[in-house]
Amino acid sequence: GFLAQEVQQIFPDIVHEREDGLLSLSYDKFTIVAVQAIKEQQAIINQQQAVIDNLLQRVTALEQE
Numbered sequence: 001g002f003l004a005q006e007v008q009q010i011f012p013d014i015v016h017e018r019e020d021g022l023l024s025l026s027y028d029k030f031t032i033v034a035v036q037a038i039k040e041q042q043a044i045i046n047q048q049q050a051v052i053d054n055l056l057q058r059v060t061a062l063e064q065e
Contacts, residue, residue: 002030 004023007030008015014029 002025004015004025007025008023011030011033014026014033015023016026018024
C-alpha cells in the first residue's frame, strides 16, 4: 500500500483527513494519476528501446566489417 503522508506531499488532492484524524487516500482519484504515470513511463521505455535497437544495428554492422 501507500503511506498517505508520503502521497500527500506529492498529490495533496488525493489525501483527505477522516473524522478520526487519520489520513486516507481517495483511490478513485489515484487511479487517474497512476494511469498517466504509466503512459509517461511507457513513452520513456519506447524511446529507450529505439536507442537500443539503433545501437544493436550499429554494433552488428561493425561486427560484419
